[in-house]
Amino acid sequence: xxxxxxxxxxxxxxxxxxxxxxxxxxxxxxxxxxxxxxxxxxxxxxxxxxxxxxxxxxxxxxxxxxxxxxxxxxxxxxxxxxxxxxxxxxxxxxxxxxxxxxxxxxxxxxxxxxxxxxxxxxxxxxxxxxxxxxxxxxxxxxxxxxxxxxxxxxxxxxxxxxxxxxxxxxxxxxxxxxxxxxxxxxxxxxxxxxxxxxxxxxxxxxxxxxxxxxxxxxxxxxxxxxxxxxxxxxxxxxxxxxxxxxxxxxxxxxxxxxxxxxxxxxxxxxxxx
Numbered sequence: 001x002x003x004x005x006x007x008x009x010x011x012x013x014x015x016x017x018x019x020x021x022x023x024x025x026x027x028x029x030x031x032x033x034x035x036x037x038x039x040x041x042x043x044x045x046x047x048x049x050x051x052x053x054x055x056x057x058x059x060x061x062x063x064x065x066x067x068x069x070x071x072x073x074x075x076x077x078x079x080x081x082x083x084x085x086x087x088x089x090x091x092x093x094x095x096x097x098x099x100x101x102x103x104x105x106x107x108x109x110x111x112x113x114x115x116x117x118x119x120x121x122x123x124x125x126x127x128x129x130x131x132x133x134x135x136x137x138x139x140x141x142x143x144x145x146x147x148x149x150x151x152x153x154x155x156x157x158x159x160x161x162x163x164x165x166x167x168x169x170x171x172x173x174x175x176x177x178x179x180x181x182x183x184x185x186x187x188x189x190x191x192x193x194x195x196x197x198x199x200x201x202x203x204x205x206x207x208x209x210x211x212x213x214x215x216x217x218x219x220x221x222x223x224x225x226x227x228x229x230x231x232x233x234x235x236x237x238x239x240x241x242x243x244x245x246x247x248x249x250x251x252x253x254x255x256x257x258x259x260x261x262x263x264x265x266x267x268x269x270x271x272x273x
Contacts, residue, residue, distance in 0.1 A: 001116070001118075001147070001148055001160040001162060002030070002115065002116045002118075002160060004029065004030060004031075005031075006030075006031065006115040006116050007031050007033070007113070007114050007115050007116075008025060008030055008031060008032040008033070008114065008115065008116050008117075008118050009032075009033055009034075009035050009068075009105075009108065009109050009112070009114040009116070009117050009118065010022040010025065010032050010033065010034050010035065010118045010119075010120075011034075011035050011037070011101075011105050011117065011118070011119045011120070012034045012035065012036050012055050012058075012120075013036070013037075013051060013055075013120075013183075014036070014050070014051030014052065014053075014054040014055045014182060014183045015051075015120070015182055015183060016171055016172055016175045016180070016182045017120030017121070017122050017125075017163060017168070017171045018119070018120035019054070019055070019058050019120075019175065019180050019182050020120065020163075020171045020174045020175050020178070020180060021118060021119075021120040021162060021163055022034055022058070022065075023058075023174075023178060023180060024162075024174075025118070025162075026062050026065060032065065032118070033065050033066040033067065033068065033114075034055065034059055034065065034066070034067045034068065035067075035068045035069075035070070035105065035108055035109075036051075036052060036055045036056075036067065036068070036069050036070070037069075037070050037072065037100070037101055037104050037105070038051075038052055038069060038070065038071040038072060038073070038074075039072050039079060039080040039097060039100070039101075040071070040072055040073035040078070040079025040080060040081075040082070041079060041080060041081060041187065041188065041189065042079075043187070043188030043189070044188065045185070045188075047183075047185065047187060047188055048079075050183055050185075051183045052069070054181060054182055054183050055067065055069075057181060058180065058181070058182075068108060068112070070104050070108065072100060072104075076261055077261070078261075080093065080096060080097045080100055081093055081189060083096060083100075083260050083261070084096040084097075087260060093189045094189065094190065094193050094195075096260065097187075097189070099256055099257055099260070100257065100260070103245075103247065103255075103257040105117055105119075105157075106155075106156060106157050106247065107245070107247060109157040110155065110157050114157070115158065116157070116158045116159070116160055117157050117158065117159045117160070118159075118160050118161070118162060119159065119160075119161055120161075120163055120171070121161045121163060121164055122163045122164065122166050122167065122168045122170075122171055123163075123164060123165055123166055123167050123168070123213055123214065123217060124167060124168040124199055124202070124203070124213065125168075125195075125199075126145070126161070126164050126217055127202055127213045127216050127217050128195050128196075128198040128199045128202060129141075129145065129195070129198075130142075130145060130216065130217060130220055131198045131201070131202060131216075132194060132195065132198050133145065139229065142224075142229060143224075143229055145220075146221070146224070147160065147161050147162075147164045147165075147221075148160050148161075155241070155246075155247055155248040156248065164217070165214070165217075165218075167213070202216075238250070240252060242254055242255035242257075242258055244258045245257065245258055
């Protein structure tokens with residue numbers, strides 16, 4: 001996935017998986033810095049503020065490592081939930097959040113010259129995504145789902161998921177043994193998310209047949225390597241360069257991220273914090 005010479009940017013959220021990953025990499029001697037994206041979510045208990053505190057407290061244990069913090073409200077003028085409501089995407093806050101995080105992670109990795117962007121996705125995360133993509137036969141997503149996504153000439157950074165073969169309970173055990181303090185609460189807007197329902201379904205399957213998750217994921221990767229999806233025609237859109245932010249997009253004109261910040265979207269409902 002990477003070498004000791006690579007400069008690694010770890011996307012940290014304040015949760016157990018990302019902090020465990022950063023800790024493992026630093027303990028192993030890798031040149032790993034952290035990136036925290038402050039989404040401005042309150043949820044009645046200061047979710048983003050508390051998450052940021054956990055990240056900053058952890059980073060203080062590694063003074064030689066750099067912690068980059070991007071505040072979405074400060075940088076772009078709105079929290080993730082505020083822009084979702086303004087654009088009438090209140091039922092899809094998670095998708096707006098994902099769009100914002102992907103854009104900013106890629107932007108920072110490229111602008112700051114990192115060789116690789118690492119995320120703390122574990123096996124439970126990966127099989128939940130895989131399950132959803134298989135249910136709806138999202139061929140484009142299935143083709144791209146991988147522990148390693150190589151950088152390309154079109155402006156996408158190299159992305160890796162070192163924990164993709166570890167169960168969530170294993171990273172939880174690691175943080176407990178290492179005494180890593182992390183935020184326990186789920187994002188207040190994650191309630192009812194499809195990914196969580198998929199996780200619950202797969203966890204029940206795992207309970208009845210231990211090893212189901214690992215079998216599902218590893219055999220998917222083997223099938224990909226064997227070319228099982230290669231015969232399926234997938235329309236790939238020509239990549240363009242967004243005239244505002246300079247990142248790649250399949251859209252003509254502004255990318256989806258930049259369009260979030262244009263106009264009021266016609267929304268007028270009160271925005272939850």
